[in-house]
Amino acid sequence: MVFSGTNSIGFMGCGNMAQAIIKGLIENKVIPAQKIYVSNRSPGKPIKLRDQYGINIANSNEELVEQAQVVVLAMKPQDLLAAIDPLGGIFSEKQIVISLAAGITLNTLKKHLPLLRWIRMMPNTPTLIGKGLVGYFTDQADSYLDTLVEDLFKPLGQTTKLKDEDQFESFMVACSSGVGFVYEMMIYWQDWMIEYGFDEDVAQNLTLETFLGASQLARASGNLTLEELQNRVASKKGVTEAGLQSMRDSEIERSLRVAFEKAGLRNQEMAKLLK
Ligand SMILES: NC(=O)c1ccc[n+]([C@@H]2O[C@H](COP(=O)([O-])OP(=O)(O)OC[C@H]3O[C@@H](n4cnc5c(N)ncnc54)[C@H](OP(=O)(O)O)[C@@H]3O)[C@@H](O)[C@H]2O)c1
The missing domain is CATH 3.40.50.720 (NAD(P)-binding Rossmann-like Domain)
Incomplete structure (x- = not known):
């Protein structure tokens, strides 16, 4: 100490x-x-x-x-x-x-x-x-x-x-702003369940437990990668696989990357103003 x-x-x-x-x-x-x-x-x-x-x-x-x-x-x-x-x-x-x-x-x-x-x-x-x-x-x-x-x-x-300020910026976007991005996705989950008749508090609880459970399972699964964990949920031609395929077809990864880049750009703009 x-x-x-x-x-x-x-x-x-x-x-x-x-x-x-x-x-x-x-x-x-x-x-x-x-x-x-x-x-x-x-x-x-x-x-x-x-x-x-x-x-x-x-x-x-x-x-x-x-x-x-x-x-x-x-x-x-x-x-x-x-x-x-x-x-x-x-x-x-x-x-x-x-x-x-x-x-x-x-x-x-x-x-x-x-x-x-x-x-x-x-x-x-x-x-x-x-x-x-x-x-x-x-x-x-x-x-x-x-x-x-x-x-x-x-x-x-x-x-x-x-290791450097570029990495500092990417940490800030992914892990600090990232908390806000995760909530954005949780809102989509919750709203979808509300549309199917769940009360808001129930939908919120189920959404939180889904994200928490997924994280805690990954944490408890030793050296398994996220892809390996995902494969355990998705069986060939099954329900999860159909949803995942649709996510990939609609290029969700690309939208998220753009959001991350935009957040980083905003940080760089602020750095120019705050000198
Ligand atoms: N909150 C977060 O989640 C979070 C996460 C990561 C990083 N940060 C960073 O942490 C820093 C603080 O954020 P915050 O959310 O704690 O802000 P905050 O709640 O607004 O607190 C800022 C405090 O600074 C005081 N202050 C302003 N000018 C001052 C001065 N010249 N001398 C002394 N005190 C002064 C303000 O006083 P008054 O009471 O008079 O307003 C206020 O109490 C920011 O740089 C933020 O980017 C915050």
Whole structure:
């Protein structure tokens, strides 16, 4: 455990994502509440978090940076650069800063605050229940940073180190936006069952259990590939096979690829705007 002793962590911005991380850190006893600091644009959320968990409130972003060895930038991407620009003289060299923002590249972050040890991180929403994925990228060959990420963010789910920012973007599209894409498909499943007379809550439950069961079966099936698992459901000239053939004929894969590419392009557009 690298994060111990006198180390403390600060969250600049304490909205949904920061709150999910703080909850994971405290409930899993990764860091005691006294070692956690938060600052926020408006005062309501920090007070609520202090009352709930006993964490510390920093009265300004400047104070947060002075108190915390590791600083997590947890505001929306459009607020981030304006928030860090005045802090150049306050960060100490080699302080560790974790950006959760989509669309702000490491180069841009370093242009605004050089000399820091930067990590870009992308958690997905199932981190809210400890079942998430946390992808991260750093250009520093520093195993301390890997251990730090693993120690701090394991309670939220699995952590995955990404080899460059292209891979970071594809992780973001597939695993973070991807949660939204999976819900889109679940909605199609659910609506089809509603058309056949299922009540909405029953249709939703059956849809969730179908996706959950498929995932859990694959997880429990050792080294079987997804294709092998699919073959076990689909017998030659059977019902599943007929549906699968139709899916392939209507090129569902192509539609999904286009959706993934479009999401990636939007990220690149944001990166151009947020410099
Ligand atoms: N939520 C997700 O599922 C998710 C997933 C992956 C990544 N992320 C990333 O995580 C980051 C945070 O997202 P979120 O959903 O947690 O956003 P959020 O709920 O809107 O929280 C952002 C917080 O930042 C505060 N803030 C804004 N400007 C500030 C400043 N200059 N100084 C200090 N605090 C400031 C806001 O304060 P106010 O209370 O005044 O508004 C708000 O509480 C974003 O970069 C997002 O892309 C989120």
